[in-house]
Amino acid sequence: MVFIFAFCAIMVFVILRSITKSVLALEEGTRRIADGEFDLKLDLKGSNEITSLSYSINKMRQALRDDQFRKSRFIMGISHDLRTPIALIKGYAEAISDGTIDDTEMLKSSLAIICQKSQQLDDMIEDLLNFVKLNTQEWNKHVEVHSVYPLLEDCFHRLQSDGILLQRRITGSIDIPQSTLIATDEKLFIRVLENLTGNALRYTEQNGIIDFSACIHENQLCISVSDTGIGISQEDLPYIFDLFYRGTNSRREKGSGLGLAVVKSILESFRWDIEVFSQKGSGSCFVVQIPLVRGELP
Numbered sequence: 001m002v003f004i005f006a007f008c009a010i011m012v013f014v015i016l017r018s019i020t021k022s023v024l025a026l027e028e029g030t031r032r033i034a035d036g037e038f039d040l041k042l043d044l045k046g047s048n049e050i051t052s053l054s055y056s057i058n059k060m061r062q063a064l065r066d067d068q069f070r071k072s073r074f075i076m077g078i079s080h081d082l083r084t085p086i087a088l089i090k091g092y093a094e095a096i097s098d099g100t101i102d103d104t105e106m107l108k109s110s111l112a113i114i115c116q117k118s119q120q121l122d123d124m125i126e127d128l129l130n131f132v133k134l135n136t137q138e139w140n141k142h143v144e145v146h147s148v149y150p151l152l153e154d155c156f157h158r159l160q161s162d163g164i165l166l167q168r169r170i171t172g173s174i175d176i177p178q179s180t181l182i183a184t185d186e187k188l189f190i191r192v193l194e195n196l197t198g199n200a201l202r203y204t205e206q207n208g209i210i211d212f213s214a215c216i217h218e219n220q221l222c223i224s225v226s227d228t229g230i231g232i233s234q235e236d237l238p239y240i241f242d243l244f245y246r247g248t249n250s251r252r253e254k255g256s257g258l259g260l261a262v263v264k265s266i267l268e269s270f271r272w273d274i275e276v277f278s279q280k281g282s283g284s285c286f287v288v289q290i291p292l293v294r295g296e297l298p
Ligand code: ADP
Pocket: 199, 200, 203, 227, 229, 230, 231, 232, 236, 240, 241, 245, 246, 247, 248, 249, 250, 254, 255, 256, 257, 258, 259, 260, 261, 283, 284
């Protein structure tokens, strides 16, 4: 009995010591990660729970490291994007004030450029603020039952006007009953459509085709925005909805990698689905699926 008791006591002591050691190492590791050492890999062996905890902490560490990397890349990108219009505004303003531009016509066109660049800056800042609001629950969502047909029709008409302006061919159809209802926040819904159609316009060359279609399939409203543009490479495809991610195909286009992250945030907040089909060089297709609301408008 004494032997068994002593053996058990030693075993309990050894196990407790090993657990305490692992927990202390975990505590030290998490503290260092919290202090910003995102490259510190925890490699703890011990009970199943300790191993699985250190595995989860490692995953969290990698997510934090990726997030930090994306944020720094974004800040560099956005600083560059903000600098370009500012440099132009400054250049034209200086030229006007020191008299280099004195001709009335030149003066008019320089002021027009200053206005346009200021507007561009304003839009970029607005986009950023909206994204932050959306993700900090500051956006007061007004979810109501909407007749979706007129919303889709408006978006289609806007796309057609943009197509004429930018020389893209617009096709598509809205094959749903006029009485189709969905529950949404109108502004956010329009934002999803505008981001998707905006991307299709930007990533499709002149005379390319952009198709905007809506239909009902298995009690869901399916909206597809497809284009015959430059397409997305298979390496980029898993990341395009990530915050600040810009694909390798986007180098020539201005952008911030916010558009699809906004789309994803909005869709997730409504629990709607989105699918992407794309191949480099042969266009892209984004399909959003939205559950229908039965009944009639109140
Ligand atoms: P960006 O400001 O870079 O356009 P988005 O978040 O809107 O940011 O899109 C993320 C990336 O997804 C883009 O950089 C681009 O590589 C890719 N992408 C999105 N839409 C399309 C499209 N219709 N055709 C090709 N690439 C696209």
